[in-house]
Amino acid sequence: MKTIVVYSSKTGFTLKYAKKLSEELNCELIHVKDIKKRTWSKDETVIYGGSLKAGIIRDLSHFNKTVKVNPRQLIVFACGLTSRDDQVKIQEIKKANHLESIPFYYFPGGVDYSQLGFASKSLLKMICKSIKKDPQGDLMMAARLEKSGDYTELDLLKEMLQQINNK
Numbered sequence: 001m002k003t004i005v006v007y008s009s010k011t012g013f014t015l016k017y018a019k020k021l022s023e024e025l026n027c028e029l030i031h032v033k034d035i036k037k038r039t040w041s042k043d044e045t046v047i048y049g050g051s052l053k054a055g056i057i058r059d060l061s062h063f064n065k066t067v068k069v070n071p072r073q074l075i076v077f078a079c080g081l082t083s084r085d086d087q088v089k090i091q092e093i094k095k096a097n098h099l100e101s102i103p104f105y106y107f108p109g110g111v112d113y114s115q116l117g118f119a120s121k122s123l124l125k126m127i128c129k130s131i132k133k134d135p136q137g138d139l140m141m142a143a144r145l146e147k148s149g150d151y152t153e154l155d156l157l158k159e160m161l162q163q164i165n166n167k
């Protein structure tokens with residue numbers, strides 16, 4: 001089975017997972033901006049990884065419009081600051097990104113304020129405020145939004161790799 005990992009990452013956290021996956025699977029790794037530069041074959045499995053921005057997986061819809069991958073050959077992962085314990089939120093992310101029938105994985109990322117512009121910083125501030133106001137709010141996410149930090153856990157890829165290798 002031929003596999004390729006495609007990623008979209010603003011500050012490098014999603015890239016860490018994508019790189020590790022491509023190393024473990026010994027397969028090609030490309031940035032989403034380069035998808036038009038290659039020829040796509042119908043029989044390859046595509047792993048798409050993108051970070052979350054206001055609940056949406058970065059560039060996934062652009063990827064799907066540009067490369068028509070058979071949904072049975074697509075696996076998607078998202079990287080964000082939502083707590084992994086918040087299964088309701090994770091299911092909402094899956095639905096909002098039209099991934100109901102696609103294998104989907106969610107991994108913790110990080111924040112690097114030194115790489116973010118004014119608009120992104122303001123949006124994160126707003127997200128943090130609204131979490132704190134909500135009695136059911138994701139307090140772990142709010143705490144992680146306070147300052148730069150790396151919460152990636154590459155070991156979490158083990159389950160995904162096992163499922164891919166068993167396919």
Ligand SMILES: Cc1cc2nc3c(=O)[nH]c(=O)nc-3n(C[C@H](O)[C@H](O)[C@H](O)COP(=O)(O)O)c2cc1C
Nearest residue numbers: 009010011012013014051054055080081082109110
């Ligand atoms: C503008 C903005 C909006 C974000 N929105 C969400 C979100 O809705 N849910 C979430 O879990 N994380 C959200 N995040 C956190 C990022 O997904 C997280 O920082 C991620 O690890 C960044 O990965 P990257 O460096 O690969 O882009 C947001 C970050 C930014 C900058």
